[in-house]
Amino acid sequence: MSYFNAHTHTHSAHAIINAPLGFTQFDENCLYSIGIHPWDYMKYCENTEMLQHWLYSCVQLPQVVAIGECGIDHTIAVDVELQEDLLTQHVKLAQQNSKALIIHSVRAYNDVLRVFKRTDCRQPIVFHKFMGTMHVYESFKDFDCYYSFGNELLTRSQSVGVLQNLPLNAILFENDDSEIAIDDIYTFAAQQLHISVEELATTVQQTAKKVFDTKFV
Ligand SMILES: [Zn+2]
Numbered sequence: 001m002s003y004f005n006a007h008t009h010t011h012s013a014h015a016i017i018n019a020p021l022g023f024t025q026f027d028e029n030c031l032y033s034i035g036i037h038p039w040d041y042m043k044y045c046e047n048t049e050m051l052q053h054w055l056y057s058c059v060q061l062p063q064v065v066a067i068g069e070c071g072i073d074h075t076i077a078v079d080v081e082l083q084e085d086l087l088t089q090h091v092k093l094a095q096q097n098s099k100a101l102i103i104h105s106v107r108a109y110n111d112v113l114r115v116f117k118r119t120d121c122r123q124p125i126v127f128h129k130f131m132g133t134m135h136v137y138e139s140f141k142d143f144d145c146y147y148s149f150g151n152e153l154l155t156r157s158q159s160v161g162v163l164q165n166l167p168l169n170a171i172l173f174e175n176d177d178s179e180i181a182i183d184d185i186y187t188f189a190a191q192q193l194h195i196s197v198e199e200l201a202t203t204v205q206q207t208a209k210k211v212f213d214t215k216f217v
Contacts, residue, residue, distance in 0.1 A: 001201050004208045005182045006148040007033070007069065007102060007128045007174035015182075016066055016102070016212065022047075022054055026063050031214065033066035033102050034058050035090055038073045038083050059097050065212040067094040068102030069128055072111045080108070084115055091119045100124040100211050109136050116143055124211040129176060131156070134165050146211055148172040151180040153189060160192050168193070168200075169207050 005015035011030065019032045021040055026032060034055060036044045044051055058064055070090040072083045094101045101123055105112045109132055116125070121143060130147040137147070147170055153159045163171065173189065175182045186204075190197040 001198055002205070003173070003182045003186045003201050004205050005174055006126060006146075006172035006208065007150075007176055008182075009177045010175075018069060018102075019058075019064075021051065024054075024058070026058070026061055028063065030063060031065050031212065032061075032063050033068045034064055035068040035070040035102070036086060037069055038071055038076060038078065038086070038104060041076070041078045041083065041086065044086065055093060059093060059099065064099070065214050066100040066102050066126070067091075067097075068126075069104045070101070071104035072106075072108035072115075073104060074107040074111075080111055083108075084111060087112070087115050088119060091115060091121050091123070094123045095119070095121065098123070098213070100126060100213070102126045102128050104128060105132075109139065113139060116140075126172060126211060128174060130162070131159060132162070133158070134162060137162070137166060146170050146172050146207065148174045149185065149189065150174050150176045151178040151185065153185060154180070163189060163192060168203055172204060172207060172211070 002014040007018060008015045009018050017030055017032050019034045067090050070087055072087055103125055124144045126146045126148055128148050129150045147166055149159060149163060173185045186197050186200055190200045
């Protein structure tokens, strides 16, 4: 049984690996996302031409199945308008290349929603490390959204409550940059959902195939 990992920084199979900035050593047997994290905004300003070239050339690779992580973060010292512009570029890149988006949103769901409305985003959208409420879920209902839970699920009761209320086919899991094994997140989530871990893993795998439009997950 394989446990699909929707966002990780570790080289692994059955996962979407978040490629580091400027990464070019794409393994034929792995899947990747490429993008400029809002935390890397200054690096992006210093190397705009190189990073634009990197994004626009690597997006063509079949292993690159998603754009991100990208998004908006209200806890960093970068003007929100500038972050919105960069996110808009990522949405357009996803639209032009028919790829999914992996979104980083910290206290910024309204800003992210505005970008999706303005760009009329029809691509699948994965909220990575989702810590929003059911109200956030409702506000994104017009879009093709998926909600990925990470290690915080194990310690955060609000996240468990949201997990239990979301449609099963809108849920993904990830271990991001944490030490925790993806299997442990699935085991815990299956217990909270009162289903077998096999059923959960099979459902998530079907979701991932649809979201990332690939049979290789
Ligand atoms: Zn990450």
